[in-house]
Amino acid sequence: MYFRHTDNLSMLLSRPEGVSRRDFLRLTTLAGAGLTLGAAWPAPAAQGAAKSSAGSNLLATPFVRIDPDNTVTVICKHLEAGQGVWTGLPAVVAEELDASWDQMRVESAPALVPTYGNLAFGPDARVQGTGGSTSLANSWDQLRHAGATARAMLVQAAAARWKVAASDITVSDGVVSHSSGRKATFGELAASAARLPVPANVGLKDPAHFKLIGQEKLPRLDSHAKSTGTQQFAIDVMLPGMMTAVIARPPRFGAKVQSIDATAAKAVPGVVDVVQVPRGVAVVGRDMWSAKKGREALKVTWDESAAEKRGTDELLKSYRELSRGKDAHVALSRGDVDAALKGAAKVIETEFEFPYLAHAPMEPLTSVCRLGADRCEIWAGCQFQTIDQINAATAVGLKPEQVTIYTLAAGGTFGRRANAESDYISEVASIAKATGGKYPVRLIWTREDDITGGRYRPLNYHRITAGLSKDGKLVAVRQSMVGQSIMAGTPFAAMMKDGVDPTAVEGNTAELYDVEHAQVTWSQPTVGVPVLWWRSVGHSHSAFSKEVAIDELAQAAGQDPVAFRLALLEKHPRQAAALKLAAGKAGWDRPFPQGNGRGRGIAVHESFGSVVAHVAEVTVTDDAIRVDRVVCAVDCGIAVTPDVVRAQMQSCVGYGLSAALYGKITLTDGRVDQTNFHQYRVMRINEMPRLIEVHIVPSSNPPSGVGEPGLPPIAPAVANAIRAATGIRLRKLPFDLAAARSAKV
Amino acid sequence: MSIQLTVNGQVRELDVDPDMPLLWAIRDHLQLTGTKFGCGMALCGACTVHIDGQPTRSCITPVSAVAGKKVTTIEGLSTTAGRAVQAAWVKLDVPQCGYCQSGQVMSAAALLAGNSRPTDEDIDAAMAGNICRCATYVRIRAAIHQAADALPAAAGQS
Numbered sequence: 001m002y003f004r005h006t007d008n009l010s011m012l013l014s015r016p017e018g019v020s021r022r023d024f025l026r027l028t029t030l031a032g033a034g035l036t037l038g039a040a041w042p043a044p045a046a047q048g049a050a051k052s053s054a055g056s057n058l059l060a061t062p063f064v065r066i067d068p069d070n071t072v073t074v075i076c077k078h079l080e081a082g083q084g085v086w087t088g089l090p091a092v093v094a095e096e097l098d099a100s101w102d103q104m105r106v107e108s109a110p111a112l113v114p115t116y117g118n119l120a121f122g123p124d125a126r127v128q129g130t131g132g133s134t135s136l137a138n139s140w141d142q143l144r145h146a147g148a149t150a151r152a153m154l155v156q157a158a159a160a161r162w163k164v165a166a167s168d169i170t171v172s173d174g175v176v177s178h179s180s181g182r183k184a185t186f187g188e189l190a191a192s193a194a195r196l197p198v199p200a201n202v203g204l205k206d207p208a209h210f211k212l213i214g215q216e217k218l219p220r221l222d223s224h225a226k227s228t229g230t231q232q233f234a235i236d237v238m239l240p241g242m243m244t245a246v247i248a249r250p251p252r253f254g255a256k257v258q259s260i261d262a263t264a265a266k267a268v269p270g271v272v273d274v275v276q277v278p279r280g281v282a283v284v285g286r287d288m289w290s291a292k293k294g295r296e297a298l299k300v301t302w303d304e305s306a307a308e309k310r311g312t313d314e315l316l317k318s319y320r321e322l323s324r325g326k327d328a329h330v331a332l333s334r335g336d337v338d339a340a341l342k343g344a345a346k347v348i349e350t351e352f353e354f355p356y357l358a359h360a361p362m363e364p365l366t367s368v369c370r371l372g373a374d375r376c377e378i379w380a381g382c383q384f385q386t387i388d389q390i391n392a393a394t395a396v397g398l399k400p401e402q403v404t405i406y407t408l409a410a411g412g413t414f415g416r417r418a419n420a421e422s423d424y425i426s427e428v429a430s431i432a433k434a435t436g437g438k439y440p441v442r443l444i445w446t447r448e449d450d451i452t453g454g455r456y457r458p459l460n461y462h463r464i465t466a467g468l469s470k471d472g473k474l475v476a477v478r479q480s481m482v483g484q485s486i487m488a489g490t491p492f493a494a495m496m497k498d499g500v501d502p503t504a505v506e507g508n509t510a511e512l513y514d515v516e517h518a519q520v521t522w523s524q525p526t527v528g529v530p531v532l533w534w535r536s537v538g539h540s541h542s543a544f545s546k547e548v549a550i551d552e553l554a555q556a557a558g559q560d561p562v563a564f565r566l567a568l569l570e571k572h573p574r575q576a577a578a579l580k581l582a583a584g585k586a587g588w589d590r591p592f593p594q595g596n597g598r599g600r601g602i603a604v605h606e607s608f609g610s611v612v613a614h615v616a617e618v619t620v621t622d623d624a625i626r627v628d629r630v631v632c633a634v635d636c637g638i639a640v641t642p643d644v645v646r647a648q649m650q651s652c653v654g655y656g657l658s659a660a661l662y663g664k665i666t667l668t669d670g671r672v673d674q675t676n677f678h679q680y681r682v683m684r685i686n687e688m689p690r691l692i693e694v695h696i697v698p699s700s701n702p703p704s705g706v707g708e709p710g711l712p713p714i715a716p717a718v719a720n721a722i723r724a725a726t727g728i729r730l731r732k733l734p735f736d737l738a739a740a741r742s743a744k745v
Numbered sequence: 746m747s748i749q750l751t752v753n754g755q756v757r758e759l760d761v762d763p764d765m766p767l768l769w770a771i772r773d774h775l776q777l778t779g780t781k782f783g784c785g786m787a788l789c790g791a792c793t794v795h796i797d798g799q800p801t802r803s804c805i806t807p808v809s810a811v812a813g814k815k816v817t818t819i820e821g822l823s824t825t826a827g828r829a830v831q832a833a834w835v836k837l838d839v840p841q842c843g844y845c846q847s848g849q850v851m852s853a854a855a856l857l858a859g860n861s862r863p864t865d866e867d868i869d870a871a872m873a874g875n876i877c878r879c880a881t882y883v884r885i886r887a888a889i890h891q892a893a894d895a896l897p898a899a900a901g902q903s
């Protein structure tokens with residue numbers, strides 16, 4: 001028994017005092033690679049994903065398996081949810097292995113730490129999970145070493161077989177060759193290589209010799225399955241005797257079951273069980289239709305005494321009051337902001353409002369559980385394998401190591417599947433427990449369950465007060481941010497510092513621009529609506545207020561928005577470079593044809609170690625907003641798979657525009673107003689910009705993420721373009737041009 | 746009640762509630778899981794199948810309504826247009842999470858079956874009912890044009 005429940009989770013997620021995140025990442029990355037490949041591989045026999053090489057004819061290390069059929073399978077510790085890890089991570093291995101791309105395969109790793117722990121998440125890689133756009137960054141050294149080690153073993157095996165010096169052997173495109181003309185495939189050498197000791201120190205390639213990494217178009221390994229309907233998601237798992245469950249959850253957050261009348265539900269043909277579980281009442285049926293009809297017939301009386309009953313307008317009003325209150329936490333402070341604002345030639349104050357947002361991945365949350373006497377198996381698009389394993393174990397009363405996690409491809413997540421309570425996994429486990437494990441059970445959330453189910457991007461209110469000097473330079477910024485904490489009350493609270501949730505304030509104006517006098521404060525309201533990280537987390541709102549305020553300040557200073565920003569980015573050269581690249585490619589220095597409702601705007605933002613700048617061109621017709629073109633520049637270090645980088649920029653633009661143009665979850669008397677896509681509108685093909693050009697900043701830095709960083713700057717770039725087109729500044733999301741226009745009058 | 750329908754060329758008999766949506770009949774009772782559940786209200790298109798060649802949202806179509814009709818799911822898609830669409834999808838690496846793509850492919854295949862040279866506006870009209878939260882729309886559009894280029898012009902009206 002190594003850990004259990006929340007206090008231990010907090011410990012897992014903390015890092016040693018005095019070690020910066022960057023140093024910590026570096027240390028653990030090196031340690032991790034040495035540890036996993038240097039040690040004998042403990043075969044997770046029960047889990048079936050990676051097999052031991054002992055006594056077999058394949059070469060297996062924790063991250064790479066080479067089979068006699070000449071396939072090379074990369075064991076992927078990260079969740080593939082569309083962001084491309086099933087292509088990017090194999091590319092890193094294939095590069096160092098000198099494999100042919102055609103022979104590469106990928107499969108999900110079992111839940112096993114520290115072997116598959118995320119090196120960016122905590123000490124000793126003790127939490128396996130995907131998030132913070134860390135997959136490639138934390139796997140880079142690890143997988144390069146894994147590929148290089150397997151290559152060295154193949155070379156040694158060939159040298160022994162041919163009785164030649166290893167130094168005379170070359171490997172290229174999946175073929176091991178000797179100058180004498182002898183050749184062998186990886187598959188032919190796998191068995192002999194597997195009997196060799198794992199070398200401790202192997203050299204890595206000079207990046208100048210990369211062949212696959214950086215290749216413009218490396219085909220995704222999952223495109224065929226995902227174009228033919230054969231990719232398996234959790235909702236597709238079919239087990240013998242499996243039943244399907246839906247859960248009746250409270251109509252208001254924080255309500256509890258008071259009484260249940262299951263008579264009518266149980267009378268629905270196909271319904272097999274109705275059981276109370278910690279989060280509501282589960283109706284189990286022989287198929288989804290009977291479970292759903294059973295739930296419609298179920299009568300539950302809810303105890304709403306502790307429920308959140310406020311509406312969004314009420315909450316926002318309280319947020320505004322909080323922002324003027326005295327109990328805000330200081331997140332950042334430098335210089336003397338009061339004096340600087342007093343002495344400023346011009347002071348501008350702006351307010352911003354951001355709604356709750358649902359993630360709404362296309363695959364609604366789904367999980368499958370098979371419970372035995374001393375074993376529990378979970379199938380899901382798991383994003384937090386270690387935490388999911390602990391929570392499932394708690395729900396069924398077993399030890400974490402008795403829980404086997406099968407991570408399947410997720411039909412999108414955007415952060416939703418990673419939460420401290422593992423909500424949808426705890427639920428299916430609790431249903432299995434309540435029904436005595438007599439059948440495997442599949443839990444499906446309907447779209448209504450998903451949209452009304454909480455764990456939203458937090459509602460936020462920001463106020464920025466900024467001062468310009470006589471010569472139009474930004475000299476002081478005071479930023480007040482109000483929004484619920486994602487981390488407080490969860491094991492992640494261990495990552496809060498001085499009472500500040502870093503995910504609430506990350507990416508604020510003073511953090512990313514050089515301003516001499518600055519203060520950023522954060523107030524934490526207590527609200528009963530559960531919140532969670534939503535694609536790009538705090539940056540999803542902080543970038544907007546920052547980039548719109550900066551644009552407004554540039555305008556007030558009578559300066560070009562690019563030049564104004566560049567003057568404030570001397571200490572942020574990567575942001576400056578991306579900004580210049582996007583501006584250059586978009587033809588920023590040439591006048592934009594104004595009129596006919598057309599306008600152009602720009603924004604730049606750094607998040608998760610990457611920098612993205614967007615130039616957006618819009619057409620506004622009768623207050624309807626159309627984004628015509630986006631020119632994007634991205635610095636993500638070495639672009640391992642440039643086409644995946646482009647895809648993620650396109651995706652971030654579309655997902656970000658969904659939020660900017662339509663996205664909002666509102667509450668009335670504590671009840672969520674939206675239930676499905678007719679009310680929670682998202683981007684459709686006819687609304688998507690037709691042109692998205694992606695330019696990658698050349699870099700020799702280690703790779704950083706791309707799943708999130710393209711999102712933060714898109715909404716402000718569009719808002720700034722709308723201002724150029726119409727003169728109207730939009731400071732409230734989602735955009736409502738008509739409302740903003742009438743408010744201005 | 747027993748309902749007979751033809752799915753991917755095979756006659757299948759189902760003993761289910763006649764009101765059961767076709768989606769759940771083919772997923773839960775025929776184990777054809779390529780067709781996806783996304784919204785249950787014909788708002789997202791993930792459940793799109795062809796009924797007698799017409800793209801149809803299976804999540805709101807009662808199974809009894811397709812008795813005696815020909816249902817094609819992604820597993821049975823074998824038309825020239827369908828194959829061209831899938832080839833273009835792979836070639837351009839359209840999918841990201843991939844969950845909506847069965848529905849996207851079925852809608853695109855139906856579009857090209859009736860219009861072998863669709864304009865961007867034709868694509869908007871035919872595909873606006875299919876949501877992709879990964880926003881692969883730029884590539885979906887490009888792949889439909891590429892698939893159209895691969896089709897003989899006579900395959901449909903231009």
